[in-house]
Amino acid sequence: MDEAIVDAVRACADAGGLPVPATQEAVTEAEESIGFPLPPLLRRLYLEVANGGFGPAEGILGVRGGASQGDWNDLSDIHQGGPDPSGQIPAGLVPVYDWGCTIWSLIDVRDPVGPMWCTHEGHLWPQGINLAQWMHAAMEGTLTVEGILDSEPAL
Numbered sequence: 001m002d003e004a005i006v007d008a009v010r011a012c013a014d015a016g017g018l019p020v021p022a023t024q025e026a027v028t029e030a031e032e033s034i035g036f037p038l039p040p041l042l043r044r045l046y047l048e049v050a051n052g053g054f055g056p057a058e059g060i061l062g063v064r065g066g067a068s069q070g071d072w073n074d075l076s077d078i079h080q081g082g083p084d085p086s087g088q089i090p091a092g093l094v095p096v097y098d099w100g101c102t103i104w105s106l107i108d109v110r111d112p113v114g115p116m117w118c119t120h121e122g123h124l125w126p127q128g129i130n131l132a133q134w135m136h137a138a139m140e141g142t143l144t145v146e147g148i149l150d151s152e153p154a155l
Contacts, residue, residue, distance in 0.1 A: 001132045002041050008139050009045055009054045018050035022063045026051070026074075030063040033076035036092050039114035041131050042107065056138040060096040069098050089124060093117055099145040107131055118148050127151050 012018050027046055031037050038046070045054065052062025052074075059067055064074050072078040078095050089095075092110035099105065105127070106117040114131030117124060127134070128151055137143035 001136060002044075005041065005132055005135045005139070006044060006049060009049045009135075012054060013050045018053040018059070019062060019066045020051060021048055022046040022051035022066055026064040026066070030075045034092075034094055034109060036109040038109055039107065039112050039131055041135075042114060055097060055135060056099075056143050072098075089119060093124075095119070099148065103145060103148065105134070105148065118151065120149065125151065 009018070024047065027038065027043060037043070046052070046063055046066070050062075051066025053059035053067035058069065061067060061069050061072060061075050061078060064076065066074060068074065072095075075094055075096070089106065093106045093108050095104045095106050097105040101120075103118065103120045106119060108115040108117060116127040116129050116131060116134045118127050127148060129137070134143060
């Protein structure tokens with residue numbers, strides 16, 4: 001599945017819709033700031049294809065010099081001052097995509113497959129998919145904020 005995702009994102013980049021790939025220095029800087037290595041698929045997408053901007057709608061945040069989102073310039077920026085009003089996001093979960101209305105998708109960089117999480121109004125829960133599945137659903141157009149919120153466990 002990783003190869004298909006890389007190819008699909010590369011096709012978007014080749015069409016001119018994405019930033020140029022990240023530098024090795026920018027990726028290393030982000031990893032040092034976060035305190036964990038990026039999952040291999042995300043690292044590969046940044047270095048080989050595009051520095052963010054891929055995924056749902058306007059795409060995920062890049063590393064330094066890449067795609068920004070709202071008030072956030074890159075993964076390091078959001079990790080350091082991120083959108084966690086509850087203060088409950090553990091180390092290693094990094095916000096990568098803002099759905100709006102305080103809803104964020106996060107990637108768990110502690111695990112090489114990159115499990116995806118969600119935070120909304122102080123609640124945090126696993127989305128039940130990894131980065132490759134998340135990206136596949138985004139490319140198919142089946143990854144929606146409604147689906148993300150439907151995965152929220154009942155409290």
